[in-house]
Amino acid sequence: MADRSMQDGDGIKTFPFPVDQSLSGVGMQVGPMGPGHTWHTDAPLERVHRIDFHVVMLFSGGPVNHMIDFAAYEVSAGDLLWIRPGQVHRFSRTAGYRGTVLTMQPGFLPRATVEATGLYRYDLPPLLRPEPDELTALHHSLAQLEREYVDTTTLPPGVHTAVLQHSLTAFLLRLADLAARSARPGPDQADTAFTRFREAVENGFATNHSVSAYADALGYSRRTLVRAVRAATGETPKGFIDKRVVLEAKRLLAHTDMPIGRVGAAVGFPDAANFSKFFHQHTDSTPAAFRAELH
Template sequence: MTDQTQTAAAAGTAAGQARLVAIPRLAAGGRWRVEAMRAISEPMLLWFTKGQGRITIAGVTRGYTAHNAVFIPAGVMHGFEVGPQVFGTAVFFGKDCPIPLPQTPQLLRIREVHAQQEVNVILDMILREMNSDSPAHERATRHYLGLLGVWLERQSVKAAPEQAKPDAAKRLVARYTALLERDFRTGAGVSEFAAALGVTPTHLSRCCRQACGRSALSLLQDRRIFEARRMLAETRLPVGEIGASLGFTSAAYFTRAFQHLTGKSPTEFRKSV
């Protein structure tokens, strides 16, 4: 897809509510929307065409660059950098996507020019059908999304021999982020999460630093504060109610924690978005 097309691309279809969004637009409401740890309820493919940065998936950080395809299944915690020179397309497959897709995250370095061209053509055709009012355009969209799924499967199989198997530390961090995504609203701390995983908080944090350069506490705080920002930006719920829904024991404690991590009080942040 051309950068011009990507800049304008944000389309949906009744065919499973699939969407194509230019990657820079994902951060239009603030870089925290893509950089903070969070999970979404539908599978997503990121196709980077320009720029570079780091992406953290299931607690493991790796670099990405142009012609990298990153697939993230629904419910997998992730966050990635979006600098001013990063371009590409994000494909959201929809919550009830019938297309066969990988069950595990994939970071694929697409070196073959014909494979790069192939995915660009498929994305262009998906966008064209999404924006069309021609007969059967929704069915055509579904078929092109199916072709995208086939392309992704073939590239995943081709890359499998080069994919390093996660070591024990990375497997533990993946389990931690999955548990964190499920229970971050409960008010549980790192000690409770570590106990549920059968390890000490020190060992858990050591593994997190090894896998992504951040502590277990940092990942937990990032997930909670992302959700707080999202609720402050997208709802009119009272600040105290938002804090309570995220496990904070009082509105004052929530305000102090939010301000410490973002530099703004919840009320100031809400006014700024």
């Protein structure tokens, strides 16, 4: 099969959702993990790569170590991993991946459902450890989704897709509730101001580091934005932006051969000295030292 990955400017391959592997061409897949099964035939699973779709893995075996955005997660039976579009990740070399994997193409669910299920809540932990009763409910919900997914003959295509969307929404609502309770407690984290700010930062962090600029673009006062971001994350808007910039800089330093000056420019610092100062301030390491530690 041809390599359908996209080589980003940072040299990290991004793999698109494999529509041609979905039954009836719908925007989701659900099936077993393990030898002989893969969510993407082109992806070098043991090398760092990005995906532009959602992956939820519910484990029945393990343990395995899975890297997501520079954090290593040890996952065992009964745990879940939720990987979101754009995140850099890598599978471990062990053969311990057992369970069920769900993949979903962005746009498969309506926006109201996306908001309700926190699909783009990058601040939430990717590793989830449900209690036994929660795990049982998730297993049942995912099994029902898989039954609907493989049943491509009893319903017309449009009705089949609608049933899948409803079944998927039910599973994701359970998952979102678990993820929200696994995060640090706080007020309603689905706050619209924070949601819009998070999306704006994700789209603009490479060029825009100004809280006031984001507030103006979104039509909020700076004070409103500060309250919304602090309630959702415990951070200031500036801290949230800087954290995203540092993450991207680490990705580029670790997984590409881009010169440090180009890495700085790619995250909004045309001046290499300013980038080094910023990076050191937030990591206690220079960009060169950070890169050297990983090689």
